[in-house]
Amino acid sequence: MGPTNIALVQLYQADMALREAQGRLEAATKNVRIQERRVRDLEQKLSGLQQALREHQTQAAQLELDIKTRDARIERLxxxxxxxKNNKEYQAFLVEINTEKVDRAKAEEQALKIMEQVERGQVEIKELAAHLEGEKTKLQTMKDQMGDTVATLQAEIEGLRPARNEAAAAVPAKALTAFERLADRFEGEALSALSKPDRRREEYVCTACMMDLVTDVYNKLHMRDDLIFCPSCHRILYIPDELPPEAAVNKKKTPREKPAGDVPGATTRRQESAVDVLKSMTPEEPEVQNAAETSEEGHG
Ligand SMILES: [Zn+2]
Structure with a gap:
């Protein structure tokens, strides 16, 4: 592969290593984050209850004041x-007193309801506060227990970051843009290795999406430095270490479609000719049966 593709593979590997370390930190701290959210939710709920309690207490105080004012007024009346001075005046005071009494009774009834709400709120708050304390203790224990783990994982991430940055700096801008875009989209899996599922056939697939690729994809990647995208999943294709040209390019079954870079003559040419096969009969030749079949055809 050319320098751009080699740099991309190095970036891909460094980027994946960093992402994996970040993933380990995330997984390790997941339970703590869940517990933190639980504590936050309980705190919010508690604060809501406390606000409602304060409002009810204010209402209760106002009603109490109202009742006292009416008591004083009734007393005065x-x-x-x-x-x-006369019965008419006496009756007028009586009507006024009774009106005050009715209003006082209404206020008292309301005050009782509010006081019930206040008491209920106080019980709820007490229970919730105790529950919250328990959850907070649990959170602190979790944090204490994993303090070292988090520090180790964070150090690991920081240790991997320079290699990733260095690898990114080695990739040309345009290729880097393509890489970053794909890495965002595929959670880091911006590149996909070629594979050759059947070693006897010159057929390649994209290992990310398992779609068949055109036959000359290997040679294009091997000989040139262009970015080649999988036509199906659009990842950048690359040749993995385990697929060197001698393993990738078929020399036995496709003599007519000789891939570029293959040395003419040698093994391929020898197998084409039955006579040559018989003449040479090299001991390391494994396809004895094939050679025999070919020889019969050659005679006929
Ligand atoms: Zn693909």
Missing amino acids: RGQQQTA
């Missing part, structure tokens, strides 16, 4: 009633 009774005094005035005692000094009424």
